[in-house]
Amino acid sequence: MATSAFDELRQRERLRVWWSFFWRGLVITICSGVGGAIAGAVLGFFAGIAIAILGYDAHAPGPQLVFKILGGAAGLTVALVLYYQYVRWLFRARLAGFRLALVREPPGAAV
Numbered sequence: 001m002a003t004s005a006f007d008e009l010r011q012r013e014r015l016r017v018w019w020s021f022f023w024r025g026l027v028i029t030i031c032s033g034v035g036g037a038i039a040g041a042v043l044g045f046f047a048g049i050a051i052a053i054l055g056y057d058a059h060a061p062g063p064q065l066v067f068k069i070l071g072g073a074a075g076l077t078v079a080l081v082l083y084y085q086y087v088r089w090l091f092r093a094r095l096a097g098f099r100l101a102l103v104r105e106p107p108g109a110a111v
Contacts, residue, residue, distance in 0.1 A: 003103065015095030024093070028086040035082065036075030043070045 006014060044067050051063045052082050058064075 020095040032079045032082045035078040037079050038073030039074035043074045
């Protein structure tokens with residue numbers, strides 16, 4: 001297996017590798033936003049039901065803070081899961097005829 005540094009590639013190959021990363025990143029970004037919004041809405045809906053059952057005013061500052069925290073936590077969780085999937089996707093993908101691979105440096109190698 002031959003290795004190549006990004007800067008050693010021809011301009012066209014660099015552009016194709018860049019595009020491979022870019023469109024996958026764009027897909028994950030859109031999915032994270034939509035998935036986080038859906039997860040936050042579902043959690044907010046159930047939290048709203050629980051708040052109403054307990055007899056609290058859902059528009060009071062306390063419950064609103066709970067909704068914001070739950071929504072943020074749901075969005076962050078979805079984003080982290082999808083980011084993990086993005087990294088896995090990159091290592092499995094063909095990037096303009098190349099593959100992304102980790103190469104362990106020998107101990108004491110200069111950075």
